[in-house]
Amino acid sequence: MPSGFSPAFSVVVPCYNEQEVLPIFHQRLSAVMEGIGAPWEVVYVNDGSRDQTLAGMYALAEQDGRVSVVNLSRNFGKEIALTAGLDHARGTRGIIVIDADLQDPPEVIADLVTAWTDDVDTVYARRNTREGESISKRLTAWMFYRVMKRLGNKVVIPPDTGDFRLMSRRLVDSLLLLRERHRFMKGLFAWVGFPSRAVLYDRAPRSAGKSSFNYWSLWNFALEGITSFSVLPLQLSTYMGLGISILAVCYGIWIVGCTLLFGNRVAGYPSLMAVILFLGGIQLMTVGLIGEYVGRIFNETKKRPLYLVEAYRPAQEKERTPEA
Known part of the structure; x- marks a missing residue:
């Protein structure tokens, strides 16, 4: 990794088949991060996408030197892709995790930074409403978080909270010590502890594309969470x-x-x-x-590595190239 670029904030974005929404997401993210007024980078992780997501990432990197691209050798799953992004994040102050589908609005990042103080290591975004989701999905999500609260074995996972959050450098360094293969990141975020604070926000409908999470995937995800943090x-x-x-x-x-x-x-x-x-x-x-x-x-x-990187293009310390 280049040693000359030390951004204050890193934004980690795991992506799988997000070619339609990626340019819009980056435009909105750039506007928010520039408003914060601190050096930053965004780490896009391509998790074996089958569309033109990787090409879109490289195009953004050509336009904006603050874009890092991590291309995994195949699809490893969102939890592993998120870990790969955190491994490559160089933010010295804080690391932000967000999805690219715009259900978690990038504009909320400003609220996370505002709520972040020296005595708080995590500011997590808690969903106030869940627009664009069916009643059955809302009900199963509600049940999942309540079940995890009772099965958590002293690990309290905040309800109605996803991966969208701002974390301090010391918390991320502690989190990266946990290299278990079956990763349930919401549980790992809670397991490391440290002081935390919630920020409420309204979740938006998916901007474009189709979610790769069906009910079978969500069931396996719930099973992963339950068996990872409770006997x-x-x-x-x-x-x-x-x-x-x-x-x-x-x-x-x-x-x-x-x-x-x-x-x-x-x-x-x-x-x-x-x-x-x-x-x-x-x-x-x-x-x-x-x-x-x-x-x-x-x-x-088996002690296999969590993931393999096919290519890594780090961010450079320069501003976004103006578009003609």
Whole structure:
């Protein structure tokens, strides 16, 4: 990395198929950051986009010397792409994380900086409204944050809060010490601790393009968060097994008592099958749950790098080139 350029702020933007919205986003971001009045850079991370997102990033870098481009060798997922951006961020005072889809308005960054004081290491943007999202998505998001609050194992994840935030340099340095492969960044932000403050904002509809997060992706994302920061599901499976064992013993005593009092009857096949299928389902579910944790242990023991960089173009210390 060039040693001559030490921006005060770095803006980290992970991107996947954002060619339509990227120029608009950069224009709005530049206006906000120039208004702050401190040296800055933006780190665009291309997470294996299949459209012209990478070409758009290089075009912005040609126009604006404050643009850094990190091109990953393939799609590693948003959490890894965000980590790659933080690894390459050179901001000496603060690092801002934001998505490029304009659902998180860049203009809110000014509010984050205003709320940032010496005794606060994180200013996170908390959603006041969620425009452009279906009722089902709002409901599942509401449920997810409340469940995580109860399963967090002393790690309190602020509700209705995404990755959009401003962090101090010392917090980011601490965060980058955590190199686990299965990364749930919202949980990692909360795990490192340090004083924090919330800023409310209204989330806008997606400006262009289509979100890569469908309900299946969101389900896997929620599963990642729950299993990364809590062993309560394993504890619940233990309690469930204990409870079912007690019910089975009681049922066995009842069967023995009925046999002694009324004799042995062949009838009861449906109830027997119901019990067998119920217990079999519980066992398979528990084995699958254990498998989720074992799979994570397996991936951690391989010690593979989080990501591979195909190309890195750092920002240069110069102003934006005026457009003709």
